[in-house]
Amino acid sequence: MNSLSLLKRASRYFDDYPSLAKLVVVCTISGGGYVAYADANGTGGSPPVLEEIKKKKVVVLGTGWAGTSFLKKLDNPSYDVQVISPRNYFAFTPLLPSVTCGTVEARSIVEPIRSIVRKKSIDPWEAVRTHSTHPGVVENCNFLKEVEDAQQIRQSVINSFEKASLPTLSDDERKRILHFVIVGGGPTGVEFAAELHDFVNEDLVKLYPVAKDFVKITLLEASDHILNMFDKRITDFAESKFQRDGIDMKLGSMVVKVSDKEISTKVSGNSGEITTIPYGMVVWSTGIGTHPVIRDFMQKIGQSNRRALATDEWLRVEGCGSIYALGDCATINQRKVMEDIAAIFKKADKDNSGTLTVKEFREVIKDICERYPQLELYLKSKKMRDIADLLKMAKGDVAKEAIELKY
Numbered sequence: 483m484n485s486l487s488l489l490k491r492a493s494r495y496f497d498d499y500p501s502l503a504k505l506v507v508v509c510t511i512s513g514g515g516y517v518a519y520a521d522a523n524g525t526g527g528s529p530p531v532l533e534e535i536k537k538k539k540v541v542v543l544g545t546g547w548a549g550t551s552f553l554k555k556l557d558n559p560s561y562d563v564q565v566i567s568p569r570n571y572f573a574f575t576p577l578l579p580s581v582t583c584g585t586v587e588a589r590s591i592v593e594p595i596r597s598i599v600r601k602k603s604i605d606p607w608e609a610v611r612t613h614s615t616h617p618g619v620v621e622n623c624n625f626l627k628e629v630e631d632a633q634q635i636r637q638s639v640i641n642s643f644e645k646a647s648l649p650t651l652s653d654d655e656r657k658r659i660l661h662f663v664i665v666g667g668g669p670t671g672v673e674f675a676a677e678l679h680d681f682v683n684e685d686l687v688k689l690y691p692v693a694k695d696f697v698k699i700t701l702l703e704a705s706d707h708i709l710n711m712f713d714k715r716i717t718d719f720a721e722s723k724f725q726r727d728g729i730d731m732k733l734g735s736m737v738v739k740v741s742d743k744e745i746s747t748k749v750s751g752n753s754g755e756i757t758t759i760p761y762g763m764v765v766w767s768t769g770i771g772t773h774p775v776i777r778d779f780m781q782k783i784g785q786s787n788r789r790a791l792a793t794d795e796w797l798r799v800e801g802c803g804s805i806y807a808l809g810d811c812a813t814i815n816q817r818k819v820m821e822d823i824a825a826i827f828k829k830a831d832k833d834n835s836g837t838l839t840v841k842e843f844r845e846v847i848k849d850i851c852e853r854y855p856q857l858e859l860y861l862k863s864k865k866m867r868d869i870a871d872l873l874k875m876a877k878g879d880v881a882k883e884a885i886e887l888k889y
C-alpha cells in the first residue's frame with residue numbers, strides 16, 4: 483500500500499465516521515508523526531448532539547510530509563483544524579542536499595503551511611532534535627534534516643575554504659580543515675557527498691585555488707556497501723562513480739566517537755581496531771532516531787522496545803484503539819492473509835457451497851489487495867496479473883473458471 487492510499491484511507495475514515503469524535507489530534511513530529519484520535523464521549527456515553535458533531539476539532543502536530551499530506555486530504559469542512567508545529571512551512575526534503583551547495587535556493591523548496599492549508603490557525607510548539615548517542619556527535623557534527631541545517635552546512639563549507647586560505651596555516655592544518663567527512667552511506671549521505679564533490683570541483687577550487695591540492699571528501703559507512711537498501715546495480719554504479727570522482731569510501735567503518743578535530747571509527751574485521759582521522763567538517767547522516775515525544779508515548783503504551791510506533795493497516799496504534807500514527811515514526815504491522823483466511827473464504831463463498839471458484843475469488847480480490855497490500859506486491863514481483871495466475875502456479879495446469887478450492 484503506498485503512502486497516498488494510506489492517507490486517503492485515514493482521511494476517508496474520519497469523513498466516514500464523523501460522529502465518532504469531538505477531537506482528533508494529528509501529530510506528525512520530526513522523524514515521524516502520530517495521529518491521536520480522542521473519542522470525547524468515551525464508550526457508552528450519550529450520543530453526541532448535532533452541534534458537537536459540527537465542531538469536531540482536528541489538531542495536527544507537525545508540518546512535515548505526513549502532516550501536510552494528511553491535511554491536504556482532509557477536506558471535510560466540518561472539522562475545526564489547528565496546526566501546531568515549530569515551523570510554519572512545509573519543506574521538500576529531497577532537495578535539501580542541493581541547498582547545501584547552493585544548486586537550489588532554500589526559498590524554492592519551502593511552502594508556507596498557511597498557503598497549503600488555508601483558513602487553519604497555527605500555533606508554534608517547541609521542537610526537540612534527535613540524533614546519535616555516540617560521544618561528541620551532537621556537539622561536533624552537522625545534520626541534514628531541516629532547511630536551516632542545509633543553510634548552515636553551506637556556510638560551514640564556505641567558511642572551511644576561507645579558513646584554509648589563510649597564509650599562516652601549515653599544510654597539515656590546511657589539509658585537516660579541507661577534509662569533509664560524511665557519516666552514513668544511505669541516500670542522504672550519498673547525495674550530499676555527490677553535491678559537495680560538484681560544488682568543490684566546479685565552483686570552490688576556482689575561487690580558492692590554494693585549496694585545490696588539499697581538499698578531500700570521505701564517506702564513512704558501517705556496512706560493506708553504500709546504498710545497501712537499493713538494487714545491487716545502483717550500489718555498484720554509485721561506488722564506481724565515487725571511486726572515479728576521488729571520494730574516499732571507507733566501508734565497514736563504524737564511527738564510535740567524534741571530537742572537535744578528529745573522528746574515530748571501529749573498522750570491521752580488524753579485531754575491533756580504532757582508527758582516528760583528522761577532519762574539518764562532519765555531516766552526520768545515519769537516519770533518524772525516535773523523537774522523544776514519540777519515545778515517551780511508546781513507553782506509556784508498552785511499545786518501548788521498538789524504534790517506531792506499531793500500527794495496524796488503518797494506522798491505529800496497536801494497543802490504543804483510538805490513536806493513529808503515520809510518517810517516519812510509525813510502522814504498519816501488516817496482517818498476514820493466512821490469519822484471516824477463514825473470514826476471506828466465508829466472504830467469497832457467496833453461495834455457501836463450501837468451495838470457491840476463481841470467479842468467486844476474483845470478486846473479493848480487490849478488497850483483499852487493499853487490506854493485504856503484500857499480496858499485490860507479491861503478484862507484481864512474480865509478474866502475475868491476478869489470482870488466477872497465482873492459482874495456476876500453485877496447482878499446475880488448471881482450467882480458468884473451473885478451479886474449486888475446498889474449505
Ligand SMILES: Cc1cc2nc3c(=O)[nH]c(=O)nc-3n(C[C@H](O)[C@H](O)[C@H](O)COP(=O)(O)OP(=O)(O)OC[C@H]3O[C@@H](n4cnc5c(N)ncnc54)[C@H](O)[C@@H]3O)c2cc1C
Pocket residue numbers: 510511512513514515543544545546547548549566567568569575576577578579607608609610626627628670775808809810811
Ligand atoms: C535530506 C533528505 C532527503 C530525503 N529524500 C527523500 C526522498 O527523496 N524520498 C523519500 O521518500 N524520502 C526522502 N526523505 C525522507 C522524508 O523526508 C521523510 O520520510 C519524511 O519527511 C517523513 O515525514 P514526517 O511527516 O513523518 O516527518 P517530517 O517531514 O520530518 O515532519 C515532522 C514535522 O514535525 C515537526 N515537529 C518536530 N518536533 C515537534 C514537536 N515537538 N511538536 C510538534 N511538531 C514537531 C517538524 O517541525 C516537522 O514539521 C529525505 C529526508 C531527508 C532529510
